[in-house]
Amino acid sequence: MMRLNVPLTGAEELSAVAEVLESGYLTQGPRAAEFERQVAQLVDVPHAFATSSATTGLHLALHAAGVEAGDEVIIPDFSFPATANAVIQQGAVPVFVDIDLATFNMNPELIAAAVTERTKAIMPVHAFGLPADMDGINASAAKIGVPVIEDAACALGGTYRGRQAGSLGTAGVFSFHPRKIITTGEGGLITTADDELAERVAVLRTHGAVRGSHYMSFIDAGYNYRLSDVHAAIGVAQMVKLEYILQQRRALAKVYADALASIESVAAPVVPEGTEHAYQSYVVLLEAGIDRNSVIDAMREAGIETTLGTYSMHLQPYFRERYGIVDEQLPNATRAHHSALTLPLYPQLGEEEVRRVVDTLRNVLEAQA
Structure with missing residues (x-):
């Protein structure tokens, strides 16, 4: 896996x-x-x-x-x-x-x-x-x-x-x-x-x-x-490796972006001018209507771990019950909760493995279309 x-x-x-x-x-x-x-x-x-x-x-x-x-x-x-x-x-x-859905x-x-x-x-x-x-x-x-x-x-x-x-x-x-x-x-x-x-x-x-x-x-x-x-x-030991870790994450993120460009139903991360991403996670946005959870399951069956982006907090039971916020008040966060997908990213990952992730994702999306 x-x-x-x-x-x-x-x-x-x-x-x-x-x-x-x-x-x-x-x-x-x-x-x-x-x-x-x-x-x-x-x-x-x-x-x-x-x-x-x-x-x-x-x-x-x-x-x-x-x-x-x-x-x-x-x-x-x-x-x-x-x-x-x-x-x-x-x-x-x-x-x-609410959030900017691009970033x-x-x-x-x-x-x-x-x-x-x-x-x-x-x-x-x-x-x-x-x-x-x-x-x-x-x-x-x-x-x-x-x-x-x-x-x-x-x-x-x-x-x-x-x-x-x-x-x-x-x-x-x-x-x-x-x-x-x-x-x-x-x-x-x-x-x-x-x-x-x-x-x-x-x-x-x-x-x-x-x-x-x-x-x-x-x-x-x-x-x-x-x-x-x-x-x-x-x-302290990790700080010695920080520059290398950041370089590798950014290099692999570019490989991802280039490979994902051919998949119309997947939006790669947007980095505004003047900002440098650390890429703690590589999170993409799937086209509305795609069942993200089914994609996670299919990727797992193919031997690749993926997960949601993160949580729209107002959708979680504690916050929903305590504050009574409805989805219409936070449409972008609601969309991101259901459509954001985190792909594997860490310094030890090879470029061919990144391309395998993208090829597998493409096949999964085509099978579910």
Whole structure:
């Protein structure tokens, strides 16, 4: 079976973990600090804080940015539910905005209609590694005076107008789940150039504590959202491979785009001018009326793993029952939920394997026509 994704790991990661185990320093320590330094340097921001996951990172960033119970946070509807869950965990209310179907990213033109007096943050998602239209999003945020938290879970290495994802708003949050650009097994990281927000994140991440010369003082009710040195050591080893990983993903994405051009019923990812895609996933849009789930089943029978793009959150039972949103309010996200298809993409994949995926997809679609 051709897998959807396979992390690029090997002897370097094993050795890095062994060194940590031998040191006896297993919790957040020097390896976490080194990983933070490396990511901060890449993103070109002064502050980075490794967290136990991107979900805890989003929650922590929202808390540090001043979002409180009853506040509203504007987010795209088409995203993994962790985006909305982090808002809800803070006691706030997610306000779902539709997407641009070409990019799968939040449509900035729809933000104004979603703003109320309770709006306290905007949290765009860089869908599948493609940075969102941040000029439009930041302009909307500046108009109402609220912070922008980038859900950059998939976008390490993605750029927008020459700037790295994670440096485009008030704060950015990355994921290092095994399906992401690089992995720490489980883990996340917050980046920011905002000194005051960084101070709050540092305190809240570690139980609300400030360390003194002899013991800690607890100045807030914080969390244990730290990343262990075991996980961070994997991240440090992965950062050495980041440039290669990005190069391979982008090269294979071009092979996909060229091969898919002959299939009229499949739209390849669109990358706006001035934006560089990280290609955490290669997600295509099938023509309306095609049974995407049947395509997934047929591809699996042919030995190729595929899956949906991601979730239109308003279609999920919890959000549908709690917020009562109907499909007509979010037509593009609804369409993407039913028609987006993720194809295999990882650095170890060969060009011939990519062409096999496309040929198989073509045959499946022709058989179902």
